[in-house]
Amino acid sequence: xxxxxxxxxxxxxxxxxVLALLALGLNLIFGVIDVVWIAYADLVMCGMYAxxxxxxxxxxxxxxxxxxAIVGVAALGLLVHLLIIAxxxxxxxxxxxxxxxxxxxxxxxxxxxxxxxxxxxIGIRLPIIEIGGxxxxxxxxxxxxxxxxxxxxxxxxxxxxxxxxxxxxIAQDREIVGLMGVDQRRIYLVTSAIGGALAGLGACxxxxxxxxxxxxxxxxxxxxxxxxxxxxxxxMIGGFIAAFIISQIIAIGGYYYSTELSYVLAFMLxxxxxxxxxxxxxxR
Amino acid sequence: MxxxxxxxxxxxxxxxxxxxxxxxAAGETVGVIGPNGAGKTTLMRVISGLVAAVAGAITLxxxxxxxxxxxxxxxxxxxxxxxxxxxxxxxxxxxxxxxGAFIPAARQHFADQLASVYELFPKLSERRSQPxxxxxxxxxxxxxxxxxLMSRPKLLLMDEPSAGLAPLVxxxxxxxxxxxRGQGLTVLIVEQNVQQVLDVVDRxxxxxAGRIRxxxxxxxxxxxxxxxxxxxxx
Amino acid sequence: MKENSxxxxxxxxxxxxxxxxxxxxFLHLAIQILLWGFVYTxxxxxxxxxxxxxxxxxxxxxGAYVPALLWNYYDMTPxxxxxxxxxxxxxxxxxxxxPCFRLKVVGHYxxxxxxxxxxxVLLSIVAARDITGGSLGMTPRSIGHSWYALQFPDKIYFYxxxxxxxxxxxxxxxxxxxxxxxxxxxxxxxxxxAAAAVGIDVTREKLRVTVISAALTALGGALFGQYLMYLNPxxxxxxxxSLQIVFAAIAGGMYAMLGPTVGGLLTIALTEGLRVWFGAxxxxxxxxxxxILLILFVVFMPRGxxxxxxxxxxxxxxxxxxxxxxxxxAKAGGAPGPGNH
Numbered sequence: 001x002x003x004x005x006x007x008x009x010x011x012x013x014x015x016x017x018v019l020a021l022l023a024l025g026l027n028l029i030f031g032v033i034d035v036v037w038i039a040y041a042d043l044v045m046c047g048m049y050a051x052x053x054x055x056x057x058x059x060x061x062x063x064x065x066x067x068x069a070i071v072g073v074a075a076l077g078l079l080v081h082l083l084i085i086a087x088x089x090x091x092x093x094x095x096x097x098x099x100x101x102x103x104x105x106x107x108x109x110x111x112x113x114x115x116x117x118x119x120x121x122i123g124i125r126l127p128i129i130e131i132g133g134x135x136x137x138x139x140x141x142x143x144x145x146x147x148x149x150x151x152x153x154x155x156x157x158x159x160x161x162x163x164x165x166x167x168x169x170i171a172q173d174r175e176i177v178g179l180m181g182v183d184q185r186r187i188y189l190v191t192s193a194i195g196g197a198l199a200g201l202g203a204c205x206x207x208x209x210x211x212x213x214x215x216x217x218x219x220x221x222x223x224x225x226x227x228x229x230x231x232x233x234x235x236m237i238g239g240f241i242a243a244f245i246i247s248q249i250i251a252i253g254g255y256y257y258s259t260e261l262s263y264v265l266a267f268m269l270x271x272x273x274x275x276x277x278x279x280x281x282x283x284r
Numbered sequence: 285m286x287x288x289x290x291x292x293x294x295x296x297x298x299x300x301x302x303x304x305x306x307x308x309a310a311g312e313t314v315g316v317i318g319p320n321g322a323g324k325t326t327l328m329r330v331i332s333g334l335v336a337a338v339a340g341a342i343t344l345x346x347x348x349x350x351x352x353x354x355x356x357x358x359x360x361x362x363x364x365x366x367x368x369x370x371x372x373x374x375x376x377x378x379x380x381x382x383x384g385a386f387i388p389a390a391r392q393h394f395a396d397q398l399a400s401v402y403e404l405f406p407k408l409s410e411r412r413s414q415p416x417x418x419x420x421x422x423x424x425x426x427x428x429x430x431x432x433l434m435s436r437p438k439l440l441l442m443d444e445p446s447a448g449l450a451p452l453v454x455x456x457x458x459x460x461x462x463x464x465r466g467q468g469l470t471v472l473i474v475e476q477n478v479q480q481v482l483d484v485v486d487r488x489x490x491x492x493a494g495r496i497r498x499x500x501x502x503x504x505x506x507x508x509x510x511x512x513x514x515x516x517x518x
Numbered sequence: 519m520k521e522n523s524x525x526x527x528x529x530x531x532x533x534x535x536x537x538x539x540x541x542x543x544f545l546h547l548a549i550q551i552l553l554w555g556f557v558y559t560x561x562x563x564x565x566x567x568x569x570x571x572x573x574x575x576x577x578x579x580x581g582a583y584v585p586a587l588l589w590n591y592y593d594m595t596p597x598x599x600x601x602x603x604x605x606x607x608x609x610x611x612x613x614x615x616x617p618c619f620r621l622k623v624v625g626h627y628x629x630x631x632x633x634x635x636x637x638x639v640l641l642s643i644v645a646a647r648d649i650t651g652g653s654l655g656m657t658p659r660s661i662g663h664s665w666y667a668l669q670f671p672d673k674i675y676f677y678x679x680x681x682x683x684x685x686x687x688x689x690x691x692x693x694x695x696x697x698x699x700x701x702x703x704x705x706x707x708x709x710x711x712a713a714a715a716v717g718i719d720v721t722r723e724k725l726r727v728t729v730i731s732a733a734l735t736a737l738g739g740a741l742f743g744q745y746l747m748y749l750n751p752x753x754x755x756x757x758x759x760s761l762q763i764v765f766a767a768i769a770g771g772m773y774a775m776l777g778p779t780v781g782g783l784l785t786i787a788l789t790e791g792l793r794v795w796f797g798a799x800x801x802x803x804x805x806x807x808x809x810i811l812l813i814l815f816v817v818f819m820p821r822g823x824x825x826x827x828x829x830x831x832x833x834x835x836x837x838x839x840x841x842x843x844x845x846x847x848a849k850a851g852g853a854p855g856p857g858n859h
Binding site: 036038084087088091093094095097098099101102103104105106107108109110112113215218221222225226229233258260261263264267268270271274275 | 568570572614617618621623625626627629630631633634635637638641642644645756757758761762764765768803804805806807808809810811812813815816817
Binding site for chain 1: 334375379380383385
């Protein structure tokens with residue numbers, strides 16, 4: 001195989017790691033609370049700005065900046081649920097979409113107000129390493145590894161812990177969990193916080209590789225939604241798999257054509273797949 | 285132990301219970317029988333907190349539990365086995381049981397309680413890793429009961445345990461209930477299968493159209509003409 | 519009805535008199551309000567029935583770029599170019615709508631598909647940067663005052679065009695509102711399966727309103743391009759525009775005929791007001807406020823500003839003109855019912 005193609009494939013794989021992590025977060029929230037946070041990617045953007053600001057502007061040590069970003073976005077997730085979602089939980093689903101759409105608008109515009117539209121980079125240059133003739137960005141490799149660990153941690157939490165089991169249960173029967181002593185509202189808050197934390201983690205990993213600007217959410221946001229819907233909204237494993245498929249399309253498409261075109265391809269594939277199998281490519 | 289006094293409840297503008305009064309003493313097994321739509325399930329839900337009572341008093345050990353939300357009722361020692369089982373279909377049997385032990389008091393004794401539930405229901409032990417949705421009707425009922433028992437309740441509410449089950453399985457379920465009451469648990473059962481339930485309870489109430497029409501010991505009701513004609517087809 | 523006619527005539531008179539009494543600046547604002555109002559109205563034709571599209575930027579973008587490109591590269595008059603763009607948009611609406619509606623892609627999924635659509639259009643425009651100028655935008659070749667090229671440096675011409683087109687939008691909105699289609703669409707919005715069971719051709723009704731909405735939105739986009747003489751992918755297509763449309767229609771009240779126009783008033787007033795107040799230094803302030811307002815509207819006033827007037831008895835007569843002829847019964851949350859999961 002052409003070495004450059006292989007390189008594209010591998011880089012695509014690594015990119016998929018972070019996308020998959022973000023898809024997990026979105027799917028968790030949808031699967032449990034039954035809402036789509038249209039503004040999810042913009043929460044990531046907030047996290048990226050947090051990292052930038054704390055590390056590059058205030059000189060915090062990087063690990064601390066990362067930790068603060070994760071906690072910060074987790075708190076943001078909590079707020080989103082408390083202030084925006086909880087009041088309209090019983091409204092038509094479209095209202096939730098619109099409310100989080102308003103949030104998206106607000107976050108992007110407020111970021112523009114605060115930081116301006118220029119691109120900011122945290123200035124970390126991680127080396128490019130070579131493995132058997134293929135050049136891989138260390139940052140990307142690291143991000144992939146961390147994302148994978150995050151996904152595993154989430155898996156273990158959901159599988160083993162009581163709260164995690166309750167989270168899985170609530171998605172299957174909202175009403176009856178109360179009979180086991182599970183406070184629905186609290187579980188929703190925990191879920192929102194976890195979703196936020198995952199976005200924060202994704203932000204840290206993306207900050208290592210990309211510049212941040214207020215509209216960066218628009219670049220991977222629709223991608224994440226596509227991935228989630230493709231895998232079946234709420235289906236975490238499906239989202240994982242879909243992330244890898246989409247990433248490969250983008251990587252390979254970008255190799256043969258241009259980056260934008262590869263995105264166009266990905267989106268068009270999404271639309272087509274929506275028609276073939278609206279419930280997602282991986283069945284429940 | 286449990287006492288309802290003139291409880292009324294419903295769903296929005298639809299009233300399902302009117303001035304219902306009943307009581308269950310510790311260690312007793314009490315039944316509530318009545319036709320479809322009588323309000324039996326609503327009665328259970330009012331006690332377990334899923335539905336709010338609009339009037340009347342509900343007390344447990346003399347303390348009011350009216351208005352206590354469902355997720356806090358468990359801590360008071362009341363476990364509710366819902367109508368139609370309502371297991372979490374894609375969770376394993378063991379995960380379903382685990383969720384039953386969610387409250388802190390139950391978590392401490394999880395291992396012991398799990399062992400005793402498996403002893404009571406050996407079939408569940410065999411199928412512990414299977415998704416609960418793949419179990420047969422009877423097994424699901426056992427899992428639902430087991431899940432309720434995991435919280436180590438003092439009072440067990442059972443909503444139509446025989447619903448949708450084959451006659452042979454129904455027998456088994458009621459056998460189980462006998463075993464459970466033998467262990468000292470207080471049980472309140474709501475049932476349509478009058479024959480079976482009157483054989484297993486100490487006392488029973490008859491609920492029709494949201495009101496208590498009749499009450500008495502099991503043998504009294506078994507020999508009651510009205511009951512025999514309307515509910516047992518004799 | 520007599521009172522209604524009077525109100526209409528007075529309104530029209532004001533519209534006609536406006537350019538005579540205001541400055542070019544306010545005329546500029548008025549044109550934008552009318553054109554955006556037109557686009558928002560077009561969107562609300564779908565939105566009010568539960569077909570919430572997050573992708574109308576796609577139609578607007580196509581409507582804007584097609585005539586501009588044809589003019590710049592082929593000297594094709596916008597009189598031909600614009601209809602072409604409109605038809606193309608309508609076709610796109612058909613092509614996306616048909617499978618969506620046949621396969622019951624509704625609610626969340628429909629919104630996300632339309633989102634993807636607007637991104638496709640945006641990215642395609644950017645990708646074809648050699649032709650379209652990409653993110654830097656493009657300028658239709660200016661030849662001064664010309665009917666042939668539909669270019670008029672003097673704002674009064676575009677004002678007239680804007681008024682006419684805006685009225686057209688209202689007429690179409692009215693036609694949908696009064697027609698049998700409205701009942702059908704409301705039934706569909708409420709419970710699709712029940713509607714189908716009664717014999718309503720769900721797909722056809724949805725398609726019809728989608729195509730109309732797409733076509734009108736495209737027209738709006740085209741006129742914007744001709745008026746501003748500058749196109750930029752981010753300002754006529756993509757997520758930002760799509761959300762702005764949704765916000766304005768909802769804020770103004772998408773169940774009322776003049777609701778979306780009120781939304782246009784709101785958005786323009788907000789942008790201009792903030793620009794005047796803060797100057798150019800607070801880029802993003804206006805949209806930040808939109809965002810918060812959208813959230814607040816959805817939570818507290820899902821039926822929008824004009825929806826507030828529904829119960830007011832005193833304003834009944836005037837309200838009747840502003841509201842649809844038979845107000846839809848308030849559903850939980852006000853926006854279309856749960857049948858569209």
